[in-house]
Amino acid sequence: MASFSIIKKSLSKIWPSLLLVPIISADSVFQPAISCQDLARSLHLNNATIYFAEPVSAGSNVTFPDQDETCTTTSVVTTSDICRLSFSIATSTISAVSLEAWLPLNWTGRFLATGNGGLNGCIKYQDLAYGTSQGFATIGTNNGHNGTSGEPLYNNPGSIEDYVYRSIYLEATVGKQIVNTFYDRPHSKSYYLGCSTGGRQGFKAAQDFPGEFDGILAGAPAFSMTSLFYASAQPYLYTGKPGDPTFLTEDEWRLVGEDMVKQCDKLDGVLDGILEDPELCQYRPESLICAKNQTTGCLTGTQIETVRSVFSPTYGPDGKFIYPRIQPAKDMPYAYYLSGDPFAYSTDWYRYVVYKDPSWDPATLSPADWPPLLETDTHNVATWKGDLSPARDAGTKILHYHGLEDTVITSENSARYYNHVSRTMELTSAELDEFYRYFRISGMNHCRGGNGASIIGASGDNFDEYKPDSNALAALVRWVEDGVAPDSLLGKKKEANSSQVAMSRRHCKYPKRNTYKGSGDVNSADSWQCL
Numbered sequence: 001m002a003s004f005s006i007i008k009k010s011l012s013k014i015w016p017s018l019l020l021v022p023i024i025s026a027d028s029v030f031q032p033a034i035s036c037q038d039l040a041r042s043l044h045l046n047n048a049t050i051y052f053a054e055p056v057s058a059g060s061n062v063t064f065p066d067q068d069e070t071c072t073t074t075s076v077v078t079t080s081d082i083c084r085l086s087f088s089i090a091t092s093t094i095s096a097v098s099l100e101a102w103l104p105l106n107w108t109g110r111f112l113a114t115g116n117g118g119l120n121g122c123i124k125y126q127d128l129a130y131g132t133s134q135g136f137a138t139i140g141t142n143n144g145h146n147g148t149s150g151e152p153l154y155n156n157p158g159s160i161e162d163y164v165y166r167s168i169y170l171e172a173t174v175g176k177q178i179v180n181t182f183y184d185r186p187h188s189k190s191y192y193l194g195c196s197t198g199g200r201q202g203f204k205a206a207q208d209f210p211g212e213f214d215g216i217l218a219g220a221p222a223f224s225m226t227s228l229f230y231a232s233a234q235p236y237l238y239t240g241k242p243g244d245p246t247f248l249t250e251d252e253w254r255l256v257g258e259d260m261v262k263q264c265d266k267l268d269g270v271l272d273g274i275l276e277d278p279e280l281c282q283y284r285p286e287s288l289i290c291a292k293n294q295t296t297g298c299l300t301g302t303q304i305e306t307v308r309s310v311f312s313p314t315y316g317p318d319g320k321f322i323y324p325r326i327q328p329a330k331d332m333p334y335a336y337y338l339s340g341d342p343f344a345y346s347t348d349w350y351r352y353v354v355y356k357d358p359s360w361d362p363a364t365l366s367p368a369d370w371p372p373l374l375e376t377d378t379h380n381v382a383t384w385k386g387d388l389s390p391a392r393d394a395g396t397k398i399l400h401y402h403g404l405e406d407t408v409i410t411s412e413n414s415a416r417y418y419n420h421v422s423r424t425m426e427l428t429s430a431e432l433d434e435f436y437r438y439f440r441i442s443g444m445n446h447c448r449g450g451n452g453a454s455i456i457g458a459s460g461d462n463f464d465e466y467k468p469d470s471n472a473l474a475a476l477v478r479w480v481e482d483g484v485a486p487d488s489l490l491g492k493k494k495e496a497n498s499s500q501v502a503m504s505r506r507h508c509k510y511p512k513r514n515t516y517k518g519s520g521d522v523n524s525a526d527s528w529q530c531l
């Protein structure tokens, strides 16, 4: 096997075009046609400023000293030899997108674009490292501004446009040009990977420029974004501030989470703290009402009203449904929604994009603030088109996933989108399967982590092994290149501080749900079935 790939490699250096057809396989390896230093000189990109092109050898600890200090990834260790290209592209007289292309010296021919999170402003370096570790030529952008705040969007329509779609469009189109120059051959297949805002960016591409990608891996999407930002601004209004009669402490919310799981855990057949279908959970918080003289381990009637409000869908001033309830799960979204602070992304979006008033106070939010937000759907940032026929017709495969313990974006909104597409296109699930599949990942928090089998290789944050059965990116590649579509995604959970697998589960394709077979080790994927 090893000698076979070496032969292919040396031949490909001599005669790449003749070898293109026979060697497109998992083993294909191509090498650069020019040196990393020459790349900067050879590129002719419109409106671009090249910062540097430098070789980085495998095992290097790469740090990002120039990055905005609010961006949290400050270093990553590379596992392959790459050429690292840093540059920017002007998108108006006062806006620009910063990009980095990480180009492996052993290249599979595959191109991978990556997304962002929240309102940031931060290149996801761990995804660049992940992509290049598997031989993808991988590119990332700063989404048109630096840092996690929405403030750079203030009075800068170019930056807003970059945020909504243009940075992804640019990285796709410009990235492929760079690849072509560096390796002197076009990419074989083009992929996208992202979660949260990155998930929305993936669907933006699917809805508006699907031809740029053969495969899109989109997690926990922040689509229906205007609705999400309105709904996310609500819990703070219900909880009030610490000390208010309406407020619950973090410990009291922990009690709610445990009680919720107690009521709903067994719906999938097994008491394991994990809900395989939280949509079935009709939680009754009154079970926590304080008995006479009971002062601990219980809640007041007023607090329970807060719990009910927080776990209700959001409706508009006209009574119309806006957004589903917060995710029922063991871990409560204390940090994001319940701590008595407003949801920062909603506040920033209102201040810098909707009202263009940095002093706008989120405590004044009322139903009257819904129409202005809805109307500020700039460049269709909502990303809620139900017609994916352009993606289907372009041959694009969409692999959508969402954790069922998501403490930031409820997975119920992902099911809502899938059903919206089904109604809009009038396609059954079997028909959607041809190009669009949605997987619910039990025990996964927002994009990663959680109490269950959340290691699925969907990003650099939850990578374990690159195998199509247990890695979402590899599954997408197999779907695109071999026509073998995933029916489930095998997830794993590791023992604390160990590489030992504690449990595994085959996460089902929506609308199927995972159900215990009734016998067998509950931690084994084989004891469960998708029904």
Ligand SMILES: *[C@@H]1O[C@H](CO)[C@@H](O)[C@H](O)[C@H]1NC(C)=O
Pocket (backbone or CB within 6 Å): 061, 062, 063, 075, 077
């Ligand atoms: C990489 O370098 C940074 C900054 O010097 C350091 O904080 C980090 O621990 C290093 N990572 C590894 C894996 O050595």
Ligand SMILES: *[C@@H]1O[C@H](CO)[C@@H](O)[C@H](O)[C@H]1NC(C)=O
Pocket (backbone or CB within 6 Å): 066, 067, 068, 096, 098, 142, 144, 145, 146
């Ligand atoms: C973002 O930061 C980079 C340095 O990492 C800098 O070159 C670029 O000009 C900054 N972009 C903006 C829009 O401030």
Ligand SMILES: *[C@@H]1O[C@H](CO)[C@@H](O)[C@H](O)[C@H]1NC(C)=O
Pocket (backbone or CB within 6 Å): 046, 047, 090, 091, 092, 093
């Ligand atoms: C980008 O380049 C094109 C020409 O290639 C030019 O027409 C356009 O004005 C430039 N845009 C910016 C923002 O510099």
Ligand SMILES: *[C@@H]1O[C@H](CO)[C@@H](O)[C@H](O)[C@H]1NC(C)=O
Pocket (backbone or CB within 6 Å): 005, 006, 029, 080, 081, 105, 106
């Ligand atoms: C490229 O791959 C070959 C095996 O196919 C390996 O021997 C070699 O070390 C790799 N080179 C780099 C630069 O990663």
Ligand SMILES: *[C@@H]1O[C@H](CO)[C@@H](O)[C@H](O)[C@H]1NC(C)=O
Pocket (backbone or CB within 6 Å): 292, 293
């Ligand atoms: C509650 O406390 C009061 C006063 O301490 C006592 O008289 C009463 O019996 C208690 N009731 C219950 C149900 O324990």
Ligand SMILES: *[C@@H]1O[C@H](CO)[C@@H](O)[C@H](O)[C@H]1NC(C)=O
Pocket (backbone or CB within 6 Å): 496, 497
């Ligand atoms: C795992 O490691 C972390 C930090 O290294 C430590 O705080 C924690 O106690 C460890 N957990 C177990 C179960 O050993």
Ligand SMILES: [Ca+2]
Pocket (backbone or CB within 6 Å): 265, 266, 267, 268, 269, 270, 271, 272, 273, 274, 275, 276
């Ligand atoms: Ca369960």
